[in-house]
Amino acid sequence: MSVQDELERLGVTPAGRDAVLPFAVEPLDVRGRAVMLGPVLNRILERHAYPAPVSRLLGEAATLVALLGTSLKFEGRFTLQTTTDGPVSMLVVDFQTPDGLRCCAQFDAEAVAAAEAAGQTDTPSLLGHGHLAMTVDQGAAMNRYQGIVALDGITLEEVAHRYFAQSEQIPTVVRLAVGEVLDRRAGDKPRHSWLAGGVLAQFLPEAPERMRQADLPPGDAPEGSIEHQFEEDDAWREARALVETLRDDELGDPEMTAERLLFRLFHERGVRIFAPQPLADRCRCSDDRIRGMLKGFTTEERDDMTVEGRIEVTCRFCNTRYDYSPDEF
Structure with a gap:
């Protein structure tokens, strides 16, 4: 029986594009969210008409914010912003509960073109060095919370790992990818569109001692210092390894759904899905x-x-x- 057939048997409506799908893998004490972005992301990127490397980078940041912002349990905002010295000097992605997503980028067009000509369009090359701030705003009556991660040649996936390691101290694994689709069925001129996919999984056992993680490198340790060694929990090691098997072409596949993705990863253990949380292309200006x-x-x-x-x-x-x-x- 296919995933689609099983969903129909259970009376479950698939999340489809532009909706975050929460899930749990209870035998592994794992909870997380998966998302497949389509028309919402494409409308945002088409409106700006950025160069392809900038659009791809901004799409990746938007996917990460969709996964993180939809976890807010109150009315508020989640904002990701980078400030760096690379060709793309700033990314801003803003999520307003319950579903509003908007984003923009600031970049040096000549530097981006030079990077593209040199084949240096990976995230570290485009962003350079600086910092990334993630801000949770709970409204005027509440204090804002901000976590800052240094950008020193790391990807946005690694940014998320550092953020959770140093602020939430929750074992977390994230996979992100952005894809381009050319549809030649629309006529002589092929139609171009953007897709993206992402999965975030976290280890949340009842016993907190099972959540041990290696300390982040202090940066000033004497030469020859021995790093602290520890054994990861077997359940988390299995879950993390499964998520890391996700390929970019899977996450950017127009035929892929979040349900199929999660079934592929966790069908042996059993995965439980919850009501999807829709996303919308919504700006707050007026x-x-x-x-x-x-x-x-x-x-x-x-x-x-x-x-x-x-x-x-x-x-x-x-x-x-x-x-x-x-x-x-």
Whole structure:
């Protein structure tokens, strides 16, 4: 019996694209989330028309934020932002509960083109060195929480591993991939679209001593120091090894579903899935917000913004343009 047949037998509607699917593998004490992004990601990337390496990198960051942001149990925001010295100097991905996703990038077009010509379009080459901040905002009445990870030649998957090791201290494994699809059925001009997939799995046993992890390298240890050695829990070693078998072409396959992905990984142990959490291409900008921002500037500052008698503001996330007369303020 196929995965689709089994879902139909159980009366389960597949999550489809653009929905995060929570899951649990109880025999291994593992919980996690899987996502397959499609139209939502494609609309965001098409709107910006970034060079392909930038779109791929931003798509990977958006996939990671989708996995992390949908874990929030309260009304709030989860934001990922990089600040680096590479060709792509900034990525911003913002998730607003329950489902809003938006993102943008800042980059040096010439440097990105040079990197692409040299075949250096991997994540470390594009980002360079700097830091990545993950911020959880629970609203005006609550304190914000921020975790910062150094970017020193690591991938976004490794960023997530460091983040959970140093802030949450939860054994975590993440796999991310972004793919491009060319559909030649639409006519003479093939249609290009972006897809992405990701899986996050965490080891959450009842006994906390089973969650031991190796300490992060301190960076200032004397030469010849012996690193602390420990034995990983067998259940976590198995789960992590299974997730690491995921290939980029699987995660970027237009025919792949989150259910099939999880069945392929954990069918021998048994995987339990929960209600999917949909995602939407949703920006938070509005006329009221922009007007409120402009009212906060002095008359002199608004005069500096005025070009040919108008003030134009373009949202960097959704490219919506707002046009005003200075006299309105």
